[in-house]
Amino acid sequence: MSDAGGATQESLQQLIDRTPDLVEHFSNDAPAPHFARSGSKSAAFIPPAFTNWRDEQTAWDETAALFHQSHHMPELFLSGPDALRLLEHLGINSVANFTTDRAKQYVVCAPSGHVIGDCIAYRLGEDRFELVSGMPLQDWVAYHAETGDWDVQVVRDAPSNINPAGGRTNFRFQLDGPAAQDVFREVVEGDVPEIGFFRTATVTIAGVDVLVLRHGMAGHRGVELSGPFAEEERVRDAILEVGARYGIKPVGTSAYFSTPLSNAWMAYPVPAIFTGEELRGFREWLPGDGWEARTELGGSFRSPRIEDYYATPYDLGYGNIVKFDHDFIGREALEAIAPEQRRTKVSLVWNRDDVAKVLASQFGPGPRYKSIEMPVAYYAWNQFDEVRSTSGEFAGVSCHAGYLNPEGELLSLAMLHHGHATVGDEVVLTWGEPDGGSRKPQVERHEQTTIRATVAPAPYASSVQHLMRAGASAVTA
Numbered sequence: 001m002s003d004a005g006g007a008t009q010e011s012l013q014q015l016i017d018r019t020p021d022l023v024e025h026f027s028n029d030a031p032a033p034h035f036a037r038s039g040s041k042s043a044a045f046i047p048p049a050f051t052n053w054r055d056e057q058t059a060w061d062e063t064a065a066l067f068h069q070s071h072h073m074p075e076l077f078l079s080g081p082d083a084l085r086l087l088e089h090l091g092i093n094s095v096a097n098f099t100t101d102r103a104k105q106y107v108v109c110a111p112s113g114h115v116i117g118d119c120i121a122y123r124l125g126e127d128r129f130e131l132v133s134g135m136p137l138q139d140w141v142a143y144h145a146e147t148g149d150w151d152v153q154v155v156r157d158a159p160s161n162i163n164p165a166g167g168r169t170n171f172r173f174q175l176d177g178p179a180a181q182d183v184f185r186e187v188v189e190g191d192v193p194e195i196g197f198f199r200t201a202t203v204t205i206a207g208v209d210v211l212v213l214r215h216g217m218a219g220h221r222g223v224e225l226s227g228p229f230a231e232e233e234r235v236r237d238a239i240l241e242v243g244a245r246y247g248i249k250p251v252g253t254s255a256y257f258s259t260p261l262s263n264a265w266m267a268y269p270v271p272a273i274f275t276g277e278e279l280r281g282f283r284e285w286l287p288g289d290g291w292e293a294r295t296e297l298g299g300s301f302r303s304p305r306i307e308d309y310y311a312t313p314y315d316l317g318y319g320n321i322v323k324f325d326h327d328f329i330g331r332e333a334l335e336a337i338a339p340e341q342r343r344t345k346v347s348l349v350w351n352r353d354d355v356a357k358v359l360a361s362q363f364g365p366g367p368r369y370k371s372i373e374m375p376v377a378y379y380a381w382n383q384f385d386e387v388r389s390t391s392g393e394f395a396g397v398s399c400h401a402g403y404l405n406p407e408g409e410l411l412s413l414a415m416l417h418h419g420h421a422t423v424g425d426e427v428v429l430t431w432g433e434p435d436g437g438s439r440k441p442q443v444e445r446h447e448q449t450t451i452r453a454t455v456a457p458a459p460y461a462s463s464v465q466h467l468m469r470a471g472a473s474a475v476t477a
Contacts, residue, residue, distance in 0.1 A: 010288035028439040032296035032381035045071040049252035056255040061406035063247030067174035071160035076138040080152035094323035113333030114272030114310035135291040136271035171232035176222035179246040206238035258375040264458035298380020300430035314342035344421035348453035350410040370432035377401040395420035
């Protein structure tokens with residue numbers, strides 16, 4: 001492929017062709033694009049904590065929290081007569097009910113049925129859409145828009161650290177926690193609309209028109225707020241001023257990256273694009289230094305096959321949005337997956353004594369186990385730790401891991417195979433990487449050990465399980 005100046009740029013396919021072992025490369029030499037521990041610069045726009053991460057976690061559990069999302073998430077604007085038809089062709093979601101007052105957790109798959117990526121898709125108008133987060137998904141949409149026979153237009157808006165415009169199109173906040181509903185009602189000027197789950201509405205805050213999406217970043221009755229980037233500070237200040245009476249806290253990056261433990265979102269799975277001749281054109285279109293080329297792998301699970309790091313929508317907990325009412329890429333493969341072939345998304349509650357063993361190993365001569373950082377314990381954006389039953393049978397993989405101060409527990413999200421996902425069962429995960437650790441700069445030399453864990457629902461907190469489906473004014477959709 002060539003850049004705008006005509007210079008030849010290496011493609012992802014060329015990178016793959018010259019890389020003898022893709023798993024080894026991604027495990028050692030491919031720092032994740034926006035994960036702070038991988039050397040990302042995107043975290044520079046928001047501090048690690050505005051107060052401290054423990055109080056900030058507690059705020060979204062007990063009072064209210066404001067997440068600042070304006071800088072790190074890519075966005076894609078899709079418009080034109082064929083925009084909806086293109087999204088339907090690529091996505092596992094039904095668009096039959098995709099009205100202009102809705103958003104969707106939009107998921108796209110490779111022909112194999114494995115996930116390329118997911119995002120939140122807003123329908124801004126009859127043929128105008130906004131896709132928020134999910135760079136591999138946005139690349140997949142842009143590729144098909146550019147190379148296919150679709151009457152659509154694409155506008156990309158990159159994260160702040162790589163944005164050539166020096167600013168974003170929209171600001172974006174997430175207001176969450178038990179008191180979020182009260183803060184929202186008070187900060188909105190005029191009548192406050194009732195907004196069902198994953199429904200949208202426009203309100204006025206501090207004189208600014210703000211688009212509201214009802215969904216929970218931390219699992220409560222939250223709202224996502226977006227509007228013109230130039231009005232970011234005005235809206236933020238208004239929310240914090242009202243929220244001060246409810247104990248609101250702005251959330252820094254340390255606590256922010258622990259939110260998957262609360263909402264059980266399996267963020268940014270390994271995009272299933274690195275194999276398959278039918279995807280060669282896409283890999284030749286992608287740059288060799290882009291997001292996909294910097295897929296990062298870490299953890300104790302190791303397979304020579306990159307395909308073993310892929311996931312289906314069922315594995316990620318998206319089975320409820322797979323709809324076979326339309327033709328889409330990957331449909332045939334998904335229809336062929338029997339229930340017993342699907343993994344189940346669960347939480348694992350780590351054994352406190354085993355966690356204490358790892359923490360204690362940091363003192364004295366050793367053996368020194370892989371350190372457990374807090375609040376985010378996973379040390380690669382795509383973490384895969386091996387999980388086995390107590391009898392030694394391979395049970396699946398543990399992924400996002402970390403500490404939640406309100407629960408006082410170390411948790412991880414896991415994808416467990418059929419027969420191993422019973423709530424209450426004990427499993428054993430291997431903590432630390434083989435051979436003393438990889439070359440990733442954030443991984444110190446260490447020895448592996450095992451940690452017992454108990455299978456629990458995902459999300460873990462029962463209050464979050466209930467509230468995730470509740471509307472902003474107790475209206476469901």
